[in-house]
Amino acid sequence: MTTRTDTAGELAISGGPPCVEDPSSHPHLFHWPIVTAEDEQAVLNVIRDGGSPSGTDISMQFEKEFAEWMGVRHALSYPNGTMAIHVALWAAGIGRSDEVIVPSMTYWASAMPVFSLGATPVFADIDPDTLCIDPEDIEQHISPHTKAILPVHWGGYPADMDAIMTIADKHDLTVIEDVSHAQGTLYKGRQVGTFGRVNALSMMSGKSFAVGEGGMLLTDDQSIYERAIAFAHYSRHDQLDDPALKAHAGVPLGGIKGRMNQTCAAMGRGQLKHYPARIKEIQAALNRFWDLLEGTPGIRAHRPPADSGSTMGGWYAARGLYRADELGGLSCAAFCEAVRAEGVGDCWPGANSPLHRHPALNDVDIYGDGKPTRIANSDRDLRQPAGSLPVSENIFKIAFGIPWFKHDEPELIAQYAAAYRKVALQADKLI
Numbered sequence: 001m002t003t004r005t006d007t008a009g010e011l012a013i014s015g016g017p018p019c020v021e022d023p024s025s026h027p028h029l030f031h032w033p034i035v036t037a038e039d040e041q042a043v044l045n046v047i048r049d050g051g052s053p054s055g056t057d058i059s060m061q062f063e064k065e066f067a068e069w070m071g072v073r074h075a076l077s078y079p080n081g082t083m084a085i086h087v088a089l090w091a092a093g094i095g096r097s098d099e100v101i102v103p104s105m106t107y108w109a110s111a112m113p114v115f116s117l118g119a120t121p122v123f124a125d126i127d128p129d130t131l132c133i134d135p136e137d138i139e140q141h142i143s144p145h146t147k148a149i150l151p152v153h154w155g156g157y158p159a160d161m162d163a164i165m166t167i168a169d170k171h172d173l174t175v176i177e178d179v180s181h182a183q184g185t186l187y188k189g190r191q192v193g194t195f196g197r198v199n200a201l202s203m204m205s206g207k208s209f210a211v212g213e214g215g216m217l218l219t220d221d222q223s224i225y226e227r228a229i230a231f232a233h234y235s236r237h238d239q240l241d242d243p244a245l246k247a248h249a250g251v252p253l254g255g256i257k258g259r260m261n262q263t264c265a266a267m268g269r270g271q272l273k274h275y276p277a278r279i280k281e282i283q284a285a286l287n288r289f290w291d292l293l294e295g296t297p298g299i300r301a302h303r304p305p306a307d308s309g310s311t312m313g314g315w316y317a318a319r320g321l322y323r324a325d326e327l328g329g330l331s332c333a334a335f336c337e338a339v340r341a342e343g344v345g346d347c348w349p350g351a352n353s354p355l356h357r358h359p360a361l362n363d364v365d366i367y368g369d370g371k372p373t374r375i376a377n378s379d380r381d382l383r384q385p386a387g388s389l390p391v392s393e394n395i396f397k398i399a400f401g402i403p404w405f406k407h408d409e410p411e412l413i414a415q416y417a418a419a420y421r422k423v424a425l426q427a428d429k430l431i
């Protein structure tokens with residue numbers, strides 16, 4: 001394989017040799033999750049043992065180990081992250097006519113369960129450097145109906161929890177972290193998912209902590225834990241102490257069945273054993289990539305400062321930050337197209353689309369109230385017009401994809417870094 005880390009050569013989009021000549025030669029660099037023979041055997045054991053997929057013994061073991069790793073009192077598993085968030089919101093007391101402040105730039109599952117509970121998500125903008133909820137914007141959206149703030153540690157970057165907890169304390173709001181992108185991320189030395197009163201995460205197959213399909217709820221709070229059982233874990237009501245909740249034994253209050261398939265729990269137990277070491281390697285690889293690009297005009301690392309004690313966890317949905325003004329106004333889309341021509345398949349502009357502009361959160365009358373649910377749930381018009389959250393709305397101009405390396409292989413990583421540097425240094429030729 002001929003490889004080129006020469007950033008002065010002709011751009012591949014103009015006919016020059018690409019920096020990464022044969023991307024298909026190293027699929028192992030990106031393959032995820034890593035599945036061992038032990039993982040396979042554990043899953044097979046579940047399938048072969050008749051009722052085991054619908055049991056709870058392995059899931060409860062997984063929860064215990066997950067809680068220990070996170071340093072929380074309770075972890076409770078669900079079939080997916082969406083349900084874990086839904087239950088966390090209910091367990092925290094979110095209901096009819098309440099408002100929950102959520103970043104606009106996130107996956108829909110951070111916000112839509114708020115709707116399902118008769119409450120309304122109110123969107124805050126993101127910070128252009130962290131891509132997480134902007135604490136300064138949170139305060140603009142607090143009303144007498146606000147009950148909670150739901151930060152998302154987007155792309156593994158820890159949201160500014162000091163500022164968020166201060167705002168929450170000041171206004172007596174509950175914090176519910178969505179940790180779906182950030183299992184293992186540290187904020188100033190402390191695991192994210194341990195700050196909020198109740199927190200939740202996805203473990204679906206694309207995530208950095210991947211079990212197939214799955215979700216986890218985390219809390220130190222016994223009453224939240226018991227409510228979370230009562231809402232969706234109908235077969236575990238024997239774990240309840242609260243007599244009021246015990247009275248409903250056998251019927252989940254949420255009318256939903258929250259039991260995780262134990263094939264996924266078995267996979268999760270295996271993944272957890274290796275997860276801290278594996279994300280350390282991911283961090284080494286991505287930090288190497290960004291160190292090579294330090295000082296490149298127009299692009300910035302999406303990672304916390306090295307001396308902050310904060311990390312990027314498994315660096316899910318890895319992104320870079322784009323600053324077109326440093327590249328003569330070259331659009332992020334044009335930049336990405338040229339990087340892809342250099343052999344980097346993952347380089348696309350943007351991240352999640354802003355939710356506050358989505359029709360589901362503006363026009364759709366989901367429950368037949370004769371008006372959009374965004375109005376019906378709150379009895380006032382909380383819709384947020386175009387232009388109201390400019391950073392989220394410009395996400396396709398300010399962020400781009402980078403390769404999600406799973407192994408720290410210096411030669412290959414240097415080729416990928418060269419692709420970005422070459423295009424940035426020759427941006428004038430693309431304008």
Ligand SMILES: Cc1ncc(COP(=O)(O)O)c(C=O)c1O
Nearest residue numbers: 080081082107109110180202204
């Ligand atoms: C930020 C975020 N929250 C919640 C979810 C929902 O999790 P799940 O797909 O496991 O339901 C996802 C992704 O899937 C996500 O990216």
